[in-house]
Amino acid sequence: MTDILISHNNIISSLGFTSESVVKNIHNEISGLQFIDDQAILPEPFYTSLVPTDKLQLAFNKLNPKKDYTRLEQMMITSLDKVIMSSKIDLNNRVGLIISTTKGNIDALDNDNPFPKERAYLSELGKQVKDFFGFKNDAIVVSNACVSGILAVAIAKRYIEQGVYDHVFITSGDVITEFILSGFNSFQALSNQPCKPYDKNRSGINIGEVAASVLVTNESRNLPAETVKILGEGSCNDANHISGPSRTGEGLLRSMASAFEQSGVLPNEIDYISAHGTATLFNDEMEAIAFNRMQLEQVPLNSLKGYFGHSLGASGLVETIVGMHSIKNNTLYKSLGFETLGVTKPINVIKQTTVKKLRTFLKTASGFGGCNTAVIFQINN
Amino acid sequence: MSNTDYYIKSYCSIKNQRVSLNGSILFKDESKSYIDFIKATYKNQNVKYPKFFKMDNLSKLAFLAADVLLKNEELNTESENNIAIVFSNSASSLDTDRKHQESIQNKESYYPSPAVFVYTLPNICIGEISIKYKLYSENSFFIFDNFNADHLFTYSNSLLSSNKADAILCGWVEFDKEDNYEAFLYLVSDKGNIKHTKQNITTLYNT
Numbered sequence: 001m002t003d004i005l006i007s008h009n010n011i012i013s014s015l016g017f018t019s020e021s022v023v024k025n026i027h028n029e030i031s032g033l034q035f036i037d038d039q040a041i042l043p044e045p046f047y048t049s050l051v052p053t054d055k056l057q058l059a060f061n062k063l064n065p066k067k068d069y070t071r072l073e074q075m076m077i078t079s080l081d082k083v084i085m086s087s088k089i090d091l092n093n094r095v096g097l098i099i100s101t102t103k104g105n106i107d108a109l110d111n112d113n114p115f116p117k118e119r120a121y122l123s124e125l126g127k128q129v130k131d132f133f134g135f136k137n138d139a140i141v142v143s144n145a146c147v148s149g150i151l152a153v154a155i156a157k158r159y160i161e162q163g164v165y166d167h168v169f170i171t172s173g174d175v176i177t178e179f180i181l182s183g184f185n186s187f188q189a190l191s192n193q194p195c196k197p198y199d200k201n202r203s204g205i206n207i208g209e210v211a212a213s214v215l216v217t218n219e220s221r222n223l224p225a226e227t228v229k230i231l232g233e234g235s236c237n238d239a240n241h242i243s244g245p246s247r248t249g250e251g252l253l254r255s256m257a258s259a260f261e262q263s264g265v266l267p268n269e270i271d272y273i274s275a276h277g278t279a280t281l282f283n284d285e286m287e288a289i290a291f292n293r294m295q296l297e298q299v300p301l302n303s304l305k306g307y308f309g310h311s312l313g314a315s316g317l318v319e320t321i322v323g324m325h326s327i328k329n330n331t332l333y334k335s336l337g338f339e340t341l342g343v344t345k346p347i348n349v350i351k352q353t354t355v356k357k358l359r360t361f362l363k364t365a366s367g368f369g370g371c372n373t374a375v376i377f378q379i380n381n
Numbered sequence: 382m383s384n385t386d387y388y389i390k391s392y393c394s395i396k397n398q399r400v401s402l403n404g405s406i407l408f409k410d411e412s413k414s415y416i417d418f419i420k421a422t423y424k425n426q427n428v429k430y431p432k433f434f435k436m437d438n439l440s441k442l443a444f445l446a447a448d449v450l451l452k453n454e455e456l457n458t459e460s461e462n463n464i465a466i467v468f469s470n471s472a473s474s475l476d477t478d479r480k481h482q483e484s485i486q487n488k489e490s491y492y493p494s495p496a497v498f499v500y501t502l503p504n505i506c507i508g509e510i511s512i513k514y515k516l517y518s519e520n521s522f523f524i525f526d527n528f529n530a531d532h533l534f535t536y537s538n539s540l541l542s543s544n545k546a547d548a549i550l551c552g553w554v555e556f557d558k559e560d561n562y563e564a565f566l567y568l569v570s571d572k573g574n575i576k577h578t579k580q581n582i583t584t585l586y587n588t
Contacts, residue, residue, distance in 0.1 A: 043491075102502060103478075103501070104473075106478060106482075109478060109479060109482040110482065110486070111486060120475060120478070121471065121472065121473070121475070122473050122524040123471055123524055123525060123526040126524070127526075138525070138526070140523060140525075140532060141523060141524035141525070142521065142522070142523060142524075143473055143502070143503050143504070143522055143523075143524055144503075144504045144520070144521050144522050145502045145504050145505075151521060155521070155536075158536065158539040158540075158543070159535065159539075161539060161543070162535050162538060162539050164535055178485055179478075179481065179482060179485065179501075182481075182484075182485045182493040182498075183481060183493060183495075183498035183501060184498075185493070186493040186494055186495045186498055187495045187498070234519070234545070235519050235520065235521065236517055236518060236519060236520075237466075237507065237508065237511040237516060237517055237518060237520050238508075238511075238517070239511040239512050239514075239515050239516055239517050240512065241508075241512070242499055242505050242508040242509060242512070243495070243499045250517055251517060254517050258519075258545060262543065367502075367504075368499060368502050368504075368505065368508070369502060369504040369505045369507055369508035369520075370508040370511060370512070371504060371507075371508070371520060
């Protein structure tokens with residue numbers, strides 16, 4: 001069977017507009033999180049990471065847009081353009097497009113937003129991206145809470161395996177809106193400090209803004225050095241609670257078991273876990289339990305939320321891209337914000353950025369609705 | 382890859398104040414609003430699941446459609462049922478999104494609530510069904526302009542042929558505004574009388 005690869009990639013974020021510049025900042029332990037105290041957005045102060053607007057506008061205008069696009073569309077199009085250009089792939093009928101987002105253009109519902117409220121329909125977002133580039137196929141929009149970004153990778157692989165497409169471009173993103181902030185704040189989940197995943201002194205989530213794009217392909221030519229094989233995936237439900245993580249990690253465990261079974265890889269072959277780590281007590285605890293049940297407690301692990309915050313529909317994809325660069329650079333990146341273990345089961349959180357030979361990594365995510373996703377990637381050589 | 386061995390075992394729809402299963406009407410209620418209709422359906426189908434009343438409009442609709450279909454299957458809930466859930470619609474969770482937006486639109490009357498906000502994701506209804514039927518299985522929510530038989534066909538085949546699931550609870554669950562609701566769910570597996578083809582999916586959806 002042909003390998004299915006995840007290859008060309010881009011990140012648009014507070015830490016840079018290319019994957020390389022973002023990874024360089026992560027290497028230097030620079031966080032993109034910033035403090036915001038603005039009652040017009042949220043009654044309480046909070047930390048977030050934002051895509052710089054002037055830089056975004058500059059990059060987007062270079063693409064000669066013929067009409068107005070929302071902030072999220074600008075982020076996604078700017079990001080996806082770089083991936084399409086570097087892939088040199090002709091957008092014919094064998095090329096698919098997946099959009100991963102939790103809330104899309106939800107800011108269009110705000111009475112003060114200049115765009116019509118219809119722009120909040122997610123298929124509308126799909127159309128804007130499709131038409132900008134002239135994709136032949138309609139966009140497949142995935143909206144499955146916080147696993148959307150990594151689930152999109154699994155879906156792309158499944159479409160290629162079914163013979164529907166040879167190449168699938170994925171773009172993912174969510175913007176920081178009052179809508180999202182007020183909602184998470186109503187759960188009392190937002191932190192007014194930079195987040196500290198898995199740490200004893202954690203104080204909650206930071207929501208961040210990112211767009212990330214990749215190419216998933218069965219083509220073995222013109223691949224960047226960070227290309228990895230997608231070996232196996234699973235996306236299982238907790239069947240437990242619609243907003244609270246499972247106390248047993250059941251859905252995450254089953255997602256990982258499904259990915260392992262398909263990949264033929266054993267847990268002791270995993271060199272690195274790019275985990276979810278939102279820095280809420282229940283999420284971090286659930287992950288620690290699931291990793292122990294899967295016998296992964298000794299595998300070096302990080303959460304990248306200390307660099308970008310939780311970027312919702314983009315988080316799984318942006319973290320996969322950083323994982324690909326970890327493999328290329330043979331480097332385990334520090335789990336920023338972590339000092340003292342704050343979960344009841346042992347896990348091996350990366351305290352210092354370390355050079356180490358890496359071949360295989362596991363990416364996991366979990367979200368509202370009891371959803372979980374796990375995907376196993378391996379170096380392509 | 383062979384896609385010829387799968388069948389549509391059963392199907393259910395809730396639209397135009399009617400609930401039907403495998404083409405026969407189980408319940409109809411001409412005169413009432415969606416809210417009244419869905420409550421009447423809950424009663425008529427003897428569901429007895431108090432959590433139902435906390436759900437948003439989309440989850441109530443998806444939950445009842447799934448319940449009608451799965452109850453008919455007489456699943457053995459003592460053992461595990463590896464039934465994946467693959468749902469789609471056009472309006473995502475916009476009905477509840479509008480309610481959350483309303484609660485934050487004016488600073489003078491600012492009342493965001495976690496009980497509303499949690500339903501601002503379309504896949505929450507999948508969580509509700511998974512909880513009721515103890516389905517620890519594959520699940521995903523997709524958004525399309527219109528009912529997309531091609532996509533549902535491809536994705537179901539993928540999950541079945543890779544042994545990720547033994548059956549797929551699949552279809553369209555839409556709630557946009559008061560009169561715009563529609564659920565059409567069907568169960569795909571290696572048993573049944575109707576061949577799992579794009580044409581058959583489309584035909585059943587349109588009847």
